Amino acid sequence: MPGEPRAIARRPLHDELVEHLRDLIVQGGLEPGSKVQEQVLCDQFDVSRTPLREALRSLAAEGLVVLTPRRGATIAAVTRQDIEEAFPIVGALEALAGELACRNISDTEIARAAQLQRDLVASHDRDDLASYSAINAQIHALILKAADNPTLTQQLKSLDGRVRRARYLVNISGVRWAAAVAEHELILKALRARDGKRLGEILKLHIANKLTSLSQQLRAAEEAAEPKKRAAG
């Protein structure tokens, strides 16, 4: 009896669809706020409506799609308000992850975090944003893994899409980037000290700062795009 013989069989269509569609939505391939007709997506992916509808239900649970009865699906908008709602939640959950991580994390994992921190600084120094983002994600993943709470992991994953969408709207500013690197030094320090409370606070602040920067840029972009109710008369 081979306990877990999975990962061999091909995955169902609806699961593949979830991933494809998620990527599409996160990367802006589907216009936020736009209505999506089931048949259109069916033609595009060459599947029938049954698995597609199941996929849409999953994405709706993640908040990437909004399902209105008898009126179909729309791609969730990425308004400043949405982002300002989501980030504090992510902050609270990452803070919790930090607290829990300090209880369990091994010396090996801390060493790994230190290495990632060095890589992070290097990426910043050579202005390599793609590499920076990847390493940044790895550090947060490492903390989340050390927290050893699958429910928390799942919860953060379901928010991840919404957060990542925000990234595709504006690019990180130079000052914010530098500040983020500095904050990551504090994160590593708290992790080394296994100071859960402190790590939690820093992570919460780290994400709050990220939001502040993002929010400013979004507000600026909004006003640049539509100064309609301003000095028009």
Next chain:
Amino acid sequence: MPGEPRAIARRPLHDELVEHLRDLIVQGGLEPGSKVQEQVLCDQFDVSRTPLREALRSLAAEGLVVLTPRRGATIAAVTRQDIEEAFPIVGALEALAGELACRNISDTEIARAAQLQRDLVASHDRDDLASYSAINAQIHALILKAADNPTLTQQLKSLDGRVRRARYLVNISGVRWAAAVAEHELILKALRARDGKRLGEILKLHIANKLTSLSQQLRAAEEAAEPKKRAAG
């Protein structure tokens, strides 16, 4: 043009199914860990597999059902581990709700909270657990509403089912109940002072304490049920 003319039309079957099944699962009508055959539920609710499968997908997103490809659906188990994972998350989110609520809450809402607190004490005094639970839920709902963050509300709602399932496993202990009432006094006090940080801390502790009590009872129940690996030789 009536802006929002909805709520008149009958809801789709899959939505109704989600609610029915959620209630069933939360209240233990479906054995945790048991396999559920689609056809069985279809016969029971007299619907076809299409809407049922969509409902199962929604419930899977809430963590009440586990979907394994090509192997069907099982009712999520309610292990002590699951509960110990979920409660800290709820604690972190309720703490955030408390912080946010203090920024916005009106005098009227605080007065309402004070009234609910009086009702809560009264329920406890006359040993009316059902009433107590209802009022307790109202207080937390009031805070959540004052937090004015729909995304947070949605997130907590999706965790609510898992938390409520735990309630059906064991009954609150007398000492814990008294302590909970006392903690609620502190919650009201922080709310009155609009001290977000403090309210957040209290709520987090409040839920952590709830978990401690629950966890103890569950551990006791486990050992009573199966003392298999203990003094057997």
Next chain:
DNA sequence: CGTATGAATTTTGTATACAAAATACGTGAA
């Protein structure tokens, strides 16, 4: 007696078909 093999059955995954609701469109009246 236990184990392995393979057919029969069950169960899931997907496609298609049909009904009902929503939307789009066109016509006519004020």
Next chain:
DNA sequence: TTCACGTATTTTGTATACAAAATTCATACG
């Protein structure tokens, strides 16, 4: 023109049908 109304078309909701995988069961072999 603009609004109202009725019809045609599109789109969603649900049921059913069929294919593929998993499970069950019987049988043969060691």
